[in-house]
Amino acid sequence: MSDTFDAIADIIAETCNIERETITPESHAIDDLGIDSLDFLDVTFAIDKKFGIKMPVEAWMKEVNEGRAATEDYFVMGNLAAKIDELRAAKG
Amino acid sequence: MRLEYFQLVDGIETMDAEKGTIVCRATVPTESTIFEGHFPGHPLMPGVLLLECMAQTGGHMILARNGYEKMAFLAQADRAKFRGFVVPGDSLEVHSELTHEGSGYAVCKARILKDGKAVADAEIRYRVVPFPSPELRDKMLAFVRTMGHPQA
Numbered sequence: 001m002s003d004t005f006d007a008i009a010d011i012i013a014e015t016c017n018i019e020r021e022t023i024t025p026e027s028h029a030i031d032d033l034g035i036d037s038l039d040f041l042d043v044t045f046a047i048d049k050k051f052g053i054k055m056p057v058e059a060w061m062k063e064v065n066e067g068r069a070a071t072e073d074y075f076v077m078g079n080l081a082a083k084i085d086e087l088r089a090a091k092g
Numbered sequence: 093m094r095l096e097y098f099q100l101v102d103g104i105e106t107m108d109a110e111k112g113t114i115v116c117r118a119t120v121p122t123e124s125t126i127f128e129g130h131f132p133g134h135p136l137m138p139g140v141l142l143l144e145c146m147a148q149t150g151g152h153m154i155l156a157r158n159g160y161e162k163m164a165f166l167a168q169a170d171r172a173k174f175r176g177f178v179v180p181g182d183s184l185e186v187h188s189e190l191t192h193e194g195s196g197y198a199v200c201k202a203r204i205l206k207d208g209k210a211v212a213d214a215e216i217r218y219r220v221v222p223f224p225s226p227e228l229r230d231k232m233l234a235f236v237r238t239m240g241h242p243q244a
Contacts, residue, residue, distance in 0.1 A: 041167060041197050041219065048194050057195040 004051075004088075005081040011046045015039060025078030030071065053087040093145075095124050100145035101186060104240040107153055112190025112200075114153035118145055120182045127180055137178035142212045143169055146202035150188035150216055152236065154198050157190070160233060160244055164198065164218040172214035182206055188216075196220055 005025055012029070013020040016039045029035045035043065044055050063069035073079055093100055101116040108114075120137050127135035147166045154164040178184065185205040192199040198220050203213035223229035236244045 038167060041217065044194055045192065045197065045199065045217070048192065054193075054195055059195070061196075 002081055002085070004084050005077060007050060008043075008047055008081055008084065009077065011050065012043055015042045015046055023077060025076075025081070027077045028072065029075040029077065029080065031075075047084065051084060051088055053084065053091060055084070055087065093118050093121055095121060095126060095141070098144070100141060100148050101152070101239070104152060105185070107156060107242070109153055109156035109243075112153065112157065112193075114149055114188050116149045116152065116186045116188075118184040118186055118204075120178060120180055120184065122180045124180070135180050137180075137182070139172070139174040139212070142174060142178060142204055143172055143214060143216075145184070145186055146188060146204060146212065146214055147216050147218075149186040150190075150198075150200035150202055151218065152239065152241070153188060153190065153200075154218060154220055155232070155236065156241055156243060157193075158220060160229070160236075161222065162220050163223050163228065163232065164220050166216065167197065167219045168217035170215040170217070172212070174212050176206065176209070176211040178204075178206060178211055184211075191215070 009020060009023040012018060012023055012033065012035065016033065016035050018033055023033065027033055029040065044057055048054055060069070060074045064071055074083060093102060101118045103117055105115040105117050126138065130136055130138050151164040186202065187205065188200045188202040190198060191201050196219060198218045200216050202216055203210050205211065233244055
């Protein structure tokens with residue numbers, strides 16, 4: 001598991017009051033972990049601050065709503081960690 | 093303030109939307125039915141309304157910052173502190189500063205000054221989303237023009 005995955009799993013566990021052990025790279029943030037939109041806003045804020053990025057959640061949701069992506073692409077923990085790594089790499 | 097319309101600020105003193113700062117003025121009305129219950133014989137401006145006052149102040153700035161194409165909705169308040177009594181007739185200066193702007197949300201630090209002294213402060217988080225209806229946008233634009241928005 002990547003450092004990024006561990007970091008965001010820690011954030012979700014603390015922010016959403018979820019047992020850390022239940023969060024795996026295969027967990028779906030919404031369907032499996034039950035994170036609602038307000039908690040996800042909290043998680044996004046914490047991730048943005050920790051990594052100095054701006055997670056483009058609006059753009060992701062637009063892709064999902066337009067059928068150009070599946071929620072799994074962004075909200076399964078392992079995929080989310082990979083997207084965050086891409087954003088960190090792009091930041092330089 | 094026009095408490096009956098839930099309008100908690102009276103106008104904008106200064107705003108730099110690009111920088112993410114705003115100062116609004118707000119005068120607590122001398123009479124309101126709210127003060128009959130809060131509290132009998134000792135009228136006080138309720139803390140929840142001071143929080144709303146801070147939220148509306150930051151909301152004006154976020155609205156301008158997003159070119160009046162998106163609306164800011166209160167999502168969360170953290171570390172709200174009410175440090176002193178605010179009573180009917182008080183003149184307030186309400187400050188808000190953008191501390192973080194994310195995708196679809198924004199975070200501001202806000203405080204209320206009375207006679208130069210902080211009487212309330214809080215960190216306020218907003219959802220920032222496209223106007224849910226054209227009617228709301230039209231009405232908000234008409235409203236903020238009366239509040240001193242320079243670009244609306």
